[in-house]
Amino acid sequence: MGVDTMTAAGPAALGAAGPAAVRRARPARIVAVFVVAIATVVALAVVDLTLGTSAVGVGDLLGLLTGSGDDEALAVLIASRAPRVLAALLVGTALGLSGSALQSVARNPLASPDTLAVNAGAYFTVVLASVTGLTLPFAVNGALAFVGGLAAASLVLAIARGGAEGPTRLVLAGSATMLALSSLTILLMLLFEQETQGMFAWGEGSIVQSGTSKVAQAAPAVLLAGIALVLWARRLDVLALGDDTASVLGLDVRRTRIVSVLLAVLLAALAVTVAGPIGFVGLTAPVIARLVAGRVPGLSRHRLLLPLSALAGCVVVLGADVLLRLAVPGVASVAIPTGIVTTLFGASVMVWLARRVRDSGPTRSTASVGAHPASPRRVALVVTVLAAAVVSALVAGFLLGDRLLLMGDVTNWFAGVSGRQVSFVLDQRTPRLLAALLAGAALGLAGTTVQAVARNPLAEPGLLGITGGAGVGAVLAIVLFPGAPFWVTSAAAAVGALATFALVYALANRRGLSSDRLVLVGIGVSAAATSLITLIVVLTSPWNTTMALTFLSGSTYGRTAMQVWPVAVALLVMLPLVVRWRRDLDVLAVDDDVARVLGVQLERTRLSLLVITALLTASAVTAIGVVGFVGLVAPHLARSLVGSSHARVIPVAALLGALLVSVADTVGRTVIAPAQIPAGLLTAMIGTPYFIYLLWRTRRSAL
Structure with missing residues (x-):
């Protein structure tokens, strides 16, 4: 049976180092990678804080730090720009961690909250809740998003056997489920136009926030889920060796997969509740992290790879927002969802990954399904x-x-x-x-x-x-x-x-x-x-x-x-x-x-x-x-x-x-x-x- 080159080795095929490379780990290089990543996040966050519709620039922000700033700059920072940047950091962290965990569970670099329809399921339940016209608490919306995302991901993973049948079947199953959920979501928006007003653009993922309440409520849950994933990292390392090897080493493979998927879906659901379904961040961030890990021995361990994926997610979301505000200045940049930019970038990454695939036997074997001679x-x-x-x-x-x-x-x-x-x-x-x-x-x-x-x-x-x-x-x-x-x-x-x-x-x-x-x-x-x-x-x-x-x-x-x-x-x-x-x-x-x-x-x-x-x-x-x-x-x-x-x-x-x-x-x-x-x-x-x-x-x- 022909096997896809990426699927055969799982995400490691993107460059994650093997056990031999881990033994040659160089702590100085690992520290340097994290320092550069954190510095990039901080730089992009600062630049994002200086961009917007009001005339508040770097000088005004520096004035606030030194105590000589005016009230207008402080009001703009607190009411608009800081919540937007904080939302970008939270969403990037959540989706980076979620995508990395899903790719490890499926051993497939094309697995993500998007391709597994997690985002689509969470978005559908949030829109469904808005149809009632009731203002639900953040925790309730988050719980509904989690249920919707989990149901969608479970269906996709069941159809694709956890991704074992290659990237094509996994992505096809996810695309089909996503299209069905998107159709239902659009139907709700057409039938309940008043109740769902503004959710069309939000459906592409917007980090525009009115205050910090959503971010403040979601941050503890994201932090706890992230810590749980990092504590689960050793199990993910063993799972990467293959189901048979992992079982021989005493790992409960089924339990490891279930817990990892639950944590990944929870993180993606929290991101959707805060900012809508921001596309392909959960795909691109782990891919970037694994490419870096392939050049730095020791960085492929999940206890380091997961935090690096979170930082990469922050870079992707903040970078997309900065690019959007520079390319479309003024009020228009507020109306355009940041998720459009991340989707365009993520689609490019997906195409790049797809070009690394060679034909697989399973797809070809289905070509004659249902075809019987007829008189x-x-x-x-x-x-x-x-x-x-x-x-x-x-x-x-x-x-x-x-x-x-x-x-x-x-x-x-x-x-x-x-x-x-x-x-x-x-x-x-x-x-x-x-x-x-x-x-x-x-x-x-x-x-x-x-x-x-x-x-x-x-x-x-x-x-x-x-x-x-x-x-x-x-x-x-x-x-x-x-x-x-x-x-x-x-x-x-x-x-x-x-x-x-x-x-x-x-x-x-x-x-x-x-x-x-x-x-x-x-x-x-x-x-x-x-x-x-x-x-x-x-x-x-x-x-x-x-x-x-x-x-x-x-x-x-x-x-x-x-x-x-x-x-x-x-x-x-x-x-x-x-x-x-x-x-x-x-x-x-x-x-x-x-x-x-x-x-x-x-x-x-x-x-x-x-x-x-x-x-x-x-x-x-x-x-x-x-x-x-x-x-x-x-x-x-x-x-x-x-x-x-x-x-x-x-x-x-x-x-x-x-x-x-x-x-x-x-x-x-x-x-x-x-x-x-x-x-x-x-x-x-x-x-x-x-x-x-x-x-x-x-x-x-x-x-």
């Missing part, structure tokens, strides 16, 4: 049933909504003899129905091509960053060119999708395209794209977060006939091309060597198919916004129904995608009418359990 009669029956279901869904879409209609109303509307009210309703519904139907078909088709090319049934356009890139392009066009013709938005989405695809493809194509690298790089780029969308909205329209939430959740609200044309044209052009390459898709899904032996122009065909995927995804995004997991569920269900031959999978996946999105749109317009649930949220809620089931089902085949 021509069965294929014809499946296509007929699905076509009838799509027609039924279309009819139901015409009839159901905030106002129920009859078939006679629809028939009269088609004949041009309906009343004014019926005409108004159907004039609004028809573009929405067509947009959902065609976008679903496009996403099903895009998922089919990308899974074959990536040779991974767990891949889909959203997880490869293509959907996020199209979203960035579309949102940029909306905010930069308000009132512009719709083709401008469509073109911008296409450019964004193609640019993102080109970036992911170039980064993943290191000594040949790797399935694992393609997925991991795509997830990193997708996270960066989501943060960019938030940044654009906060900078250009900070009070119009509903626009961003609606777009990010995949809504057909307000669609017109002009917005349906791009996806219709894309399907008319791309579908024949995909059908033409159906045999090449069959070969690509097997192995590169087989494709070369059979005369397939591997790189050219692969590149062409991925370009088609990007264009189909971009057209779907312009039609209904960001919709996740349709490109995953539709192709996999198609293979389970008609087998792995793409001549059969292509039409079935397109029909399933159209059916899934159109049903989700109709249900979303009907169940809580006149309010609406965006279609993308429902597809995520449907697709995520299926995705988790797929990951769970393939655990044993991956062993």
Whole structure:
């Protein structure tokens, strides 16, 4: 079985020294590292204290130290700047410790509160609590965040067997869980807009504080959890040797893992309660610490590595805040969450780590899961049933909504003899129905091509960053060119999708395209794209977060006939091309060597198919916004129904995608009418359990 280079050695592969290096430990060098780290934290904290919207600089702060400062400088320091810096220090410490512990438990440098969905689970429970409209005590919010984060992390670790099946499966499980929780969170914010006002930007992680009360309440818990982890350090050192070796040495492996995860989740939950889910600090800080430890013998022991990770977390958060305030001076720097900068930096680190991965056996072995040969009669029956279901869904879409209609109303509307009210309703519904139907078909088709090319049934356009890139392009066009013709938005989405695809493809194509690298790089780029969308909205329209939430959740609200044309044209052009390459898709899904032996122009065909995927995804995004997991569920269900031959999978996946999105749109317009649930949220809620089931089902085949 092929093994990922990082996973085989765990986090030590990033440079942590082995036992021999520990014996050659040089205390002077270790002390020097901590002195430099502490000095860096202090310097960044001082610089951060001098930056802000008021004219309080270094001289004023020095005056306060010497007793000659004025009251204005003191008020600014106490009310605004000091709480912000203290929050950065607390959050950086908590997430640095949390990420380091999770990476050690999973023996995986990609494990973190983000990739294990701890932050997403904690954020969801905090938003859920805010829906009540009650002001809950800090301890209650912290407890709710802990429960949510622990539940999410437990699910992800169970699916990925504690990270033993490699970084790809761990990150995929975390991404799926995070997307489901994010969908539920967005739904709460849309349905309870007043109660959750201001939580959209906070959801990216903001260290802006009104006083020091939150930091003061969280600090003792962070300190105690940190001390407990350091006292637990010797057990983590033994655990790093492997489960079998650790058991032989008398370590209770299960207990060590449980306690470590509990402490790590508690630290992450406290950070979320204070400042929201600040992205990827728990990933980047331990990576930085382990890279330093690889050059300093003796520093890889957890009793030193954990404090160094905490200091690295402080450097990351403070550095991001300083960079933000220097790049965006004035009031805007207050509105922009610091977590956007840390996410962009963390996504870059994740991509760098992903480029160190080589293909693993487990991912490849799942490529044929659910693919059973089907007789021509069965294929014809499946296509007929699905076509009838799509027609039924279309009819139901015409009839159901905030106002129920009859078939006679629809028939009269088609004949041009309906009343004014019926005409108004159907004039609004028809573009929405067509947009959902065609976008679903496009996403099903895009998922089919990308899974074959990536040779991974767990891949889909959203997880490869293509959907996020199209979203960035579309949102940029909306905010930069308000009132512009719709083709401008469509073109911008296409450019964004193609640019993102080109970036992911170039980064993943290191000594040949790797399935694992393609997925991991795509997830990193997708996270960066989501943060960019938030940044654009906060900078250009900070009070119009509903626009961003609606777009990010995949809504057909307000669609017109002009917005349906791009996806219709894309399907008319791309579908024949995909059908033409159906045999090449069959070969690509097997192995590169087989494709070369059979005369397939591997790189050219692969590149062409991925370009088609990007264009189909971009057209779907312009039609209904960001919709996740349709490109995953539709192709996999198609293979389970008609087998792995793409001549059969292509039409079935397109029909399933159209059916899934159109049903989700109709249900979303009907169940809580006149309010609406965006279609993308429902597809995520449907697709995520299926995705988790797929990951769970393939655990044993991956062993």
